[in-house]
Every structure is written in C-alpha cells, then in structure tokens.
Amino acid sequence: MSELSTAITLSGGASIPRFGYGTFRIEDGDTQAAVETALETGYRLLDTAVGYGNEEGVGRAVAASGLKREEVFLTSKVWEHGYDDVRRNLDESLERLGTDYLDLYLLHWPRPNVDLYVESWQALLDARSEGLIRAAGVSNFTIEHLDRIEAETGAAAELNQVELHPYFAQPELRAYHAEHLIATESWGPLALRGGALFDEPALQAVAAAHDRTPAQVALRWNLQRGNVVIPKSVTPDRIRENWAVLDFALTDEDLAAIDALDTGVRQGGDPLVVGND
Template sequence: MTVPHITLNDGHRIPQLGFGVFRVDPAETERIVGEALEAGYRHIDTAAVYGNEEGVGRAIASSGIPRDELFVTTKLWNSEQGRDTARPALEASLERLGLDHVDLYLIHWPRPDLDRYVETWQALASLRDAGLTRSIGVSNFTIAYLQRLLDETGVVPAVNQVELHPAFAQRELRAFQEPLGIHTEAWGPLGQGKYDLLAEKAVADAAAAHGATPAQVVIRWHLQQGIIVFPKSSTRDRIVENFDVFGFELTDAEMAAIDGLDRGQRVGADPETATF
C-alpha cells in the first residue's frame, strides 16, 4: 500500500498519512509506534511536550527501516520559545529521538502573550540552515500570526498544523495558506471523541456505501482535500484500520455531505487565548 506524498514549498516530500502520538503513554510508545511502522506508516508526528520522543526513537531504531524512508516531526514547546533557546531545545529532542536531524520542526503554539514567535521563527530558519531539520513550520497559527511571520521575516512556513475535523474545517485559514504553498496538517482529525462525529449520518452513510468504517471515511475526507493527516490510536487493530484507507474513494456528493457538518466547533484550545 503506497501512501501519497506531498511536495512542500521547500521541495521536500512528506507522506500525506502519518501517525500521531499525542497522549500516547511514554511507557507504551515504543510498542505502539513499532506497530504503526509494521502497519506501513512512515511518518511519525511527536512533540517535546508529549514526553514520548525517547519511545519514538527506540521504535525507529529497532524497526530496521532506513532513515531516509522515514519522516519524523517534532515540536518546540512554548517555554522554549526564543532566539537563544530554540537550538538547545531541538538538540535535546534529537538526543531523545536518537537522530541527527528531524524532517520537520514546528513552533507548537504561537503564544501571543509571550510575543516571541517571530524571533523563534527566525531561529527555526537558522536551525534549518544548520541541517538540524530539513523543513520548518508552525502549529496552531491563525491567519494574523502567519501574516506577521511573512511580513517580518519573509520566511514562509512549509506547514501549519491545526485542529481540523468535519465540524471545524478551517476553510478560511486553508484558503489563505494555499496560494502561499503552506500545507495544512490536521490534528484531532476524528474530533478527539468530543462529539459524535462517527455517528453523523453523512459519515455513516458513506461508510455503509463503501464497506468502510466511519473513521476510515473521515480520514479519507481529509486525504481527498489534500490535507496531511495523522490519526492516533493505541490499539493495533485500529492502527491498521486507520492506515487502510486507499481502497476506496468518496464521491463528490459524499464529500459535500461531510463538508456540511462544518459548524465552527472547536474542541481543543483556542490559539488566541491558550497560555499553557
């Protein structure tokens, strides 16, 4: 099964379907990521604050998969934002991961109250130039924060990883990013279980029509819009199921019906007010 790749605005390629490890128990991470790699995933998305980079690194090391066949993302936590703190933070992540570089490094949250995201972004550009990360991007950035980065640095992020699922489709943000070549990554693509997404009629009907599960339908909805997506699970069967989404295609009518679930319903933190 071949996962489609997307070419980023810096020329590097990213697998469109990856595996996320948010809230994966550090004690279980090596096993769970190992199972994901066995299932076929080659894109792993972690973060310093998750506390499980070491488990990700052990799974990668024991997998036997060549490094150039893997795409690894990690993120700079808010307390490490700053011109002089970003490099030590990335070096610490690399040590935990057992890698000499990551493929993508993100500012995890803008934290406008700190007002350090512009200087931090400049630092990330230097880390890219130094070869510690191949690509750089941001996470949870709104249009206003992206515009400020562009105005003050001229450096365009490769991706913006944001909360995105059928009830919160982020259409305005995506329309802003697309002409700039900023690709959208979705976290919480299944709504984090905070509303009954998988029982929605539009999802259930499409699942029945294709002999797929509701979760597979929602992942497929993301993929067919060109969104980079990484569902998370700690269960082997679900890990395999979430990867098995390339044997069917949603119709235009099915896509439109799921689009109709958008109601601006955020289930996670608001980047404008998040202060953790």
C-alpha cells in the same frame, strides 16, 4: 478524485507523506510498541512533540524497526519560545529521538501574549539552513500569526498543523494556506476521539455505502480535501483500520455531505489562549 498521491512536496523541497501517525497522549512506556505497530503497518510519518514526553519511545521504535533513518519522516514540536530556547530544545529533541536531523520541526503554539514567536521562527529558519531540520513549520497559527512571520522574516511557514476534521474544517485558513504555498496538516482528524462524529447519520451513510467505518470515511475526507492527516491510536486494530484509507475514494457528493457537518467550532485549544499565561 479517485487517486491520491501518497506524498506532497513542501515549499522548501522536502517530501512529506500524506498520511501519518500521531502520538499525543501515548505514555513514553507504551510508545515504542505502538509506534512499532504503526511502522509495521506502513506508516512512515511520525508526529511527536517535546510536550508529549514520548520522544525517546518514538526514537526507540524507529531504531528497532530496521528501517533506514531516511525512510521515516520525523516531526517534533517545540513549546518554549525565544531564539536560544528553541535552539536548545531542538538539540534536546534530536538527542531523545536518537537522530541528527528532523524532517519537520514546528512551533507548537503561537502563544501570542508571550510575543516571541517571530524570533522563534527565525531559530527554525537558521536550523533549516544548518541542516538540522529539513522543513520548518508551525502549528496552531492563525492567519495573523502566519502573516507576521512572513512579513518580518521574509520566509513563510512550509506547513501549519491545525485542528481539522469534519466538525471544524477551517475553509478560510486552508484558502490562505493555498495562496501562500503552506501545506495543511490536520490534527485531531477524528474530532479528537470520534464520539459524536462517528454517530453522524451523514457519515454513517457514506461509510455504509463504501463498506468502511466512519473513522475511515472521516480520514479519507480529510485526505481528499488536500491535507496531511495524522490520526492517533494505541490500539493495534485501529492503527491498521486507520491506515486502510488509501484504497477507496469518496465521491463529490460524499465529500459535500461531510462538508455540511462543519460547525465552525473548535473541539481543542484556542490558539489565542493556549500557553498565554
């Protein structure tokens, strides 16, 4: 694969950039500067959440950027469940982000013991019908959760944002997504903070062959495997380094070498456990 389209059309018709900017663990006070750097660099997809506590900073950066609202793809996520609580959270996120619509809104975690994610999903479908969100999706949903919302509402998620990097490549979930026309968005694409991944001999060999960094190779692998990818950095040089992944291509052999790093073990939270208490 030598060429990558820079956007994907979701099943509901909205176009989402393939590569974006994550904002988890950026303090609200640091967010505006970091997001402004990302927008200046060229990122147009921004990923935040109620739980990150930085939606206001993201909104300020978009306002200060001089870009038109429709030039930026804004994603947020809701932690609370229940129809009314989701609708209230959406109104509050719009207010904090200083906008009258989101491009993509996600149920952040399924929280299966709370057992309200089907009605929460219905709230997103209704918000989409009303034009408050352009696309409706979920995050950290397993096949069982995805099956259930589709069976009970007749509408599949347009996108599922899940942990996905060379150590945890999620082949079974990705195959399910493909069958159900659900886009895959990869969180933690640098295995949450690089670390051991950047020292992997296979990744280092591919990086050396292409004169790129291990981070760039990990991100490019994720893109070439068909996913939307949203690395986070507060460091301006890394924000730019991560963006520079659209002008080179990994070979089939490179991709296979990186596929072989899959451990099948999560580094982040378990969807069956997070938020269940």
